[in-house]
Amino acid sequence: MVSKNQIKLITSLQHKKFRIEHQLFIAEGVKVIQELLQSNFVLEHLFVTERIFEKVATSKMTLIKEQEMQKITALHSPSSCLAIFNIPTEFKIENKGLIVALDAIRDPGNLGTIIRLCDWFGVKQIVCSEATVDVYNPKVIQATMGSIARVNVNYVDLNEYLEMTSLPVYGTFMDGATIYKEVLSEEGILVFGNEANGISSEIEKKIKNSIAIPRFGDSQKTESLNVATAAAIILSEFRRNTL
Numbered sequence: 001m002v003s004k005n006q007i008k009l010i011t012s013l014q015h016k017k018f019r020i021e022h023q024l025f026i027a028e029g030v031k032v033i034q035e036l037l038q039s040n041f042v043l044e045h046l047f048v049t050e051r052i053f054e055k056v057a058t059s060k061m062t063l064i065k066e067q068e069m070q071k072i073t074a075l076h077s078p079s080s081c082l083a084i085f086n087i088p089t090e091f092k093i094e095n096k097g098l099i100v101a102l103d104a105i106r107d108p109g110n111l112g113t114i115i116r117l118c119d120w121f122g123v124k125q126i127v128c129s130e131a132t133v134d135v136y137n138p139k140v141i142q143a144t145m146g147s148i149a150r151v152n153v154n155y156v157d158l159n160e161y162l163e164m165t166s167l168p169v170y171g172t173f174m175d176g177a178t179i180y181k182e183v184l185s186e187e188g189i190l191v192f193g194n195e196a197n198g199i200s201s202e203i204e205k206k207i208k209n210s211i212a213i214p215r216f217g218d219s220q221k222t223e224s225l226n227v228a229t230a231a232a233i234i235l236s237e238f239r240r241n242t243l
Contacts, residue, residue, distance in 0.1 A: 002047060002068045010072040010084065016134045023087045025136035028079045035146025036085055044084040047072065052081060074138040087136055091125075091152035095165060097187055098123045098238060103158060103203050104131040104194040105227060111135065112143020113228040114192070119147035121235040126151060127189075129158040129203075162206035165189060169207050171199050172230055176212035179234065184241040190234055192227050 002010075012018035013026050024044055027033050030052065037043060037053065046053060046061045049069050053061065069078045093099075100123055105111050111133050118126060133140060135153045144151075162169055170184075171191040191207060193199030199207070213225060213233050225233075 002062065002064050002072060007071050010082070013084070014074050014138055016137070019087065019134070019136050024084050025087055025141065026074065026082060026084055026138055027141050028073060028075055028082045028138070029142065030079070030081060032141060032144070032146045033081055033083045035149045036083065039149035041088065041149065042086040044086055046081065046083045048081045050080050075142070090154055093125060093127060093152075093154055093156075093161075095167060097125070098235075099167070099189045100126045100231070100235075101158060101162070101169075101189050101191045102126060102128045102132045103191060103199050104129050104197075105192065106131075106133055107195055108133050108137045108139035109143050110195065110226070110228045111137075112140045112145075114231050115140075115144045115151050115153065116147045117228065117232050117235055118151045119144075121239050123235065124150075124152060126153045127158065127161055128153060128155050130155055159202050159206065162189065162191075162203065168209055170209040170211055170234075171204065171207035172234060173199070173204075173210050173212055174224070176210035178214050179211045179237050180214070182209075182211060184238050186242045188238075190231075190238070192231055192234075195227055198224075 010026060013022065013024055019025050027036055043056065043060055046056055047064050047069065048061060049064060049066050051063065069082065072082055100114065100118055102114065115126065141148060168185050168188040169191060170188055191199055191203060213230060
């Protein structure tokens with residue numbers, strides 16, 4: 001069974017305030033949990049409605065009923081498993097390779113997708129402004145599909161971070177240079193802005209390399225691309241450029 005205190009704790013972890021207070025986050029679904037179990041993330045406890053994850057110690061796993069899972073899930077359709085993991089200490093940022101920087105990304109699905117994209121394209125580090133959605137939000141964790149286990153995410157004063165870096169800084173703008181014609185570096189920081197407002201004026205001042213994804217539609221009326229879609233195109237082009 002899952003106790004009332006456990007239900008209270010687990011449901012509270014859907015909110016950032018309590019994730020910070022307890023230094024815990026939740027993950028749901030077999031694939032996501034399996035990826036985290038095989039990583040350096042530390043399992044606090046696992047709740048399952050069927051006997052899976054045989055390698056997890058029985059002291060850290062509780063078999064519960066589907067009705068109980070419905071009380072603790074953050075999903076519309078409950079999975080067969082929910083795990084509580086410890087939030088790790090911040091990762092050391094290494095000033096090398098390709099780094100993705102996020103300026104006030106607010107949508108959990110976008111952040112989760114960008115983490116998956118970084119995993120796909122071999123980008124190990126993401127730096128987020130403090131206004132970016134919390135990476136341990138359950139919707140973000142779900143959207144990463146386990147890629148959070150292989151991509152380090154840090155929250156920084158983005159303006160200060162870009163001020164101090166020695167890497168070239170790229171940003172996407174509607175009037176930037178066409179990315180398909182640019183010579184792109186193997187290392188650098190790729191800045192992506194807020195879904196509604198793009199890159200903030202403060203951060204824009206730190207960007208020395210302005211690039212754009214050109215529009216090919218006849219009407220030329222599409223205002224912008226979804227930030228995760230833009231990230232996929234930009235990351236693909238940077239990697240293609242270095243083959």
